[in-house]
Amino acid sequence: MPYIQTYKELIAQRVAEGDTGALAVDMLKAAAVNNGDWTGRWTQVLGRLRELPADARKALADALVEQYHADRAGPDARGHALTLLGIVARDLPEDFLSTERLKKLDELSRQHSFWHGSSYEALAEAELATGRALAPAVVAVIRRSAMDTYSPASLTRLAARLTTPALNVGEEWAEQALRDTADPDWQALLAHTTTATAARPTPQWNHRAAALIDALGADRIRETILPWLALVGRPRTFPLDRAAHQPDHNHAYDPYNANALRGLTWILALLPPHPDTTRALGALVDTSLKKVAGLGPRNPKVANAAVNALARLDGESALAELARLATRVTYKGTLKPLNTALDTRAEAMGLSREEIEELAVPAYGLTEIGRAEHRLGDVTALIEIHRTRALLTWRNAAGKPVKTVPASVRRDHADDLKDLKAAAKDIDRMLSAQSERLDRQFLARRTWPYAAWRERYLDHPLVGTLARRLLWTVDGTTVGHADGALRTLTDDPVEDGREVRLWHPVGHDPAEIVAWRDWLERHAITQPFKQAHREVYLLTDAERTTATYSNRFAAHFLRQHQFHSLAAVRGWHNKLRLSVDDEAPPAVRELPQWGLRAEYWIEGDGGENYEDITESGSFLRLRTDQVRFYPIDAPENSAHCCGGEYHMWLRDGRDPVDPLPLDSVPPLVLSEVLRDVDLFVGVASVGNDPTWQDGGPSGRFREYWTSYGFGELTQSAETRRVLLERLIPRLAIADRCTLEGRFLHVKGERHTYKIHLGSGNILMTPNDQYLCIVPKSAPGSAPQTGYLPYEGDRMLAVILSKAMLLADDTRITDPTILSQL
Structure with a gap:
C-alpha cells in the first residue's frame, strides 16, 4: 500500500507549507479512496493527524468545516468530514459542527451497529468532550458495535466508559428494568448482570451476586425480575434501520442486553426455588429459540443460560420444566445441556432417563384425572382438561356457572386467581409436550410394570387425560379405557396385569384394527394423535425389487426450512443445505433401541438465481431421494450440498458398510420411519402450496405441482x-x-x-x-x-x-x- 506512505508524507508537506485547506481536501480524498474504512495501515494516517500541533489541528478543523459546507460536498464527504473533525479536534476548546454531529449520531443510533473501520467512535468522543451525555440510543449502538470480534481498542474503551444507562434502550423489558431500578442497590445488581459474558458464572461472580441479593432480598428480586422476563421478545420500542440484504435485527435480542438476560438467569438460580421462577425460565428458553429469518434462533446463549439455571434449581417444578423442554427443543446447542441436566438428575436418583421424564410430570393441583376444584370464598373455580386444553371456569355460591371471573375473586383473591391462570397455561404446555412424548414411544420399545404404568400414566391427574384415550397392551391383550375401567374389545374389564406396552397397529389383522376404531367411536373417544387410525407402511413390490432402499418418497421438492423444523420435532438430525462448496450428511434418525439408523437422502435445489436461496445462503428448497437403513454405528454418508452422489466417509481404515435389506428391518421401524417421511413430504412439499399453480420460480415446478397436487x-x-x-x-x-x-x-x-x-x-x-x-x-x-x-x-x-x-x-x-x- 504505497499510497499510505504518500498520504503520510503529504500531511507533513501540507503542514510545512501551512496549506491546511489543501490538507483537508487530501484527507477527504483519502477517505474516498478507502471507502471510509480507516483500518489496517490507514490508522497510521490518522495517527499522523492526531500528532499535529494544536494550532495545525485547529486550522485543519476549520478547513474541514469549510469543506463540509461546500456546495460540491455530498453525503459521503460530509460524513467523512465529521469523522475527521472528531479525530483532529480532540482537546481543542472549540466545538465544531455540533448540530451536524448530533444529527449524524442520531442516524447511527437507528442502526444495529456500525463498521468499526469507519471510526465513528470519534463522533461520540467529540460529543462527550463538550460535557454532554450521549443519547441512550447512541450508547446502545456503540455498545453493540464494540461487541464485534474485530472492534478496535478505541471503540472497546469508549463502550467501557459508557456505564449509563445500565441496559440498552429499545427493548421493552430493558426499559421497564431501567424504570424499576432507581435504587443504587438495584443499579449495582443490574450492572452486575451485564458482566455475564461467559457460558457459566464463576465463583467470584456468584459471590458478588449473593451479596447483592442479600442487600435487596430474594423475594423482592424474584417479584421484580420475573415481570421483566415476561416482556422479553416483544417488538422493539423503536425500530432499527435495515440495510438491503441484511438480517432484520429488530426481531433478535440486543446482544448487550442478552448478556444481562444471561446474568438475570444466574441470579434466579441463586434464589430459593419457586414455581414462578421455573415457569419464567422455561418461557425464556422458548422465546430465545424462536427463529429469525437470516439469523436463526434469537439467542441460543440466553436459552442455554436459562436451561443451566433450571438445572441448578431443586424441586419438582424445575425438573418438570426441564422435561417439558426436552420434548419441545430442537436446537442442538440447547438440547445438549437439556439432555445433560436430565441425565444428571436421573443418575443422581438411580433412575433411567425415561423414568425421570415420567416422574417429572407434576399434577399442577389436579386432584382427579383432568379436574380440580378450588374454593375462593363462596366461589368455586374449576380447572378441567378438555382434550389438550385446560379450561378455567367459575361457579357462584349457588353452584351455577358464571361466564366471567367473579368480582369477589378479583378483589379478595387476586394472588389465587393469578396462580390458577398460570396453572392452566402450564397444563396446556405440558399436555402438548406429553402428547408429543407419547407419540414418540412407538419406537422406544418401552414396557412398564403394570403398577408403575397405572401410577405414571393411567391414573396420573394430567397424563391420564392422554393415556385414557390411547390403546395399550396388557399381558398381550389390547385394552382401552372407558366407563371408568380398562376394557377389552368386548368391553370386559381388565383389573390387573404384569406388563404394559403402547399398542401399535403393525402386526394386527385389519379386521381387528377396524373393530378397535369402531370401539373408540362407540365410546366417543378422540385420541390425542393417530393410533388406531395410524398409517401402516408395508413393503411394496418396487421396494422388494430395489431391496436396500425405498424410492417411495423420492423426486419431491420440499421447502427446506419447514422440512428442517419438522424433522427436528420428529427426532431426526438434519443439516441445512447452503449454496456453498461443502458436503452434508442425509437427514438421519438414530434408533438406538433397534441398533439402526434411518437416512433420507436430500440435496439443495436451484442456487443459480438468488430467488432460490435465502439472504444467509441456504437453499429455499430441497430435492428428495432414497430412504435407507444402516447399522447405527456404520460410517456416515455425505454428499455435496448442491447435489451429487452420496458416498460413505471412511476414516481410520474402516471398511464400507452396505445398507440393510428393507425386508430385514422390523416392520414397526419401517412403518414409523416411512410415516415420518410421508409427513415431511405432506407438509413441506411445494405441491400443496395453493399459490404455486404457475409452477413457482420460472414455472419450473409446474409439472411437479400438478402431479403432486x-x-x-x-x-x-x-x-x-x-x-x-x-x-x-x-x-x-x-x-x-x-x-x-x-x-x-x-x-x-x-x-x-x-x-x-x-x-x-x-x-x-x-x-x-x-x-x-x-x-x-x-x-x-x-x-x-x-x-x-x-x-x-x-x-x-x-x-x-x-x-x-x-x-x-x-x-x-x-x-x-x-x-x-
Missing part, C-alpha cells in the same frame, strides 16, 4: 379418505358431498368443486379450472363435524373448511375467491 394419494391421505367416508354423512352439507377416488366432490350453486384429499387443492367445473383458496396459516378448530377419532390432522381441517365454504358458494364475499368464480 392432484396425483395419487399417499398413505396418510388414504387414511384421511377412510375417515371422510364416515364423517361426510354427519355433515350439514352431506347432500352436496361425495367421495370419488382422490377427491371430495362438493356441489355448489356456481360450480361443482373437486378437493384433492392429499394437497387440499381444488379444481372446479367446467374443464377442471384451478381454484386458489389459501388457508389461514394457523387455522382455528375444525368445522363442527361431531365426533372425530383423533386430533392433529391439519389438512383434514383445511379440506373440511373448504368444503363448507364451497357448498354455500353464493355467500362467498372474499374478492380474491370471487374473481376466480
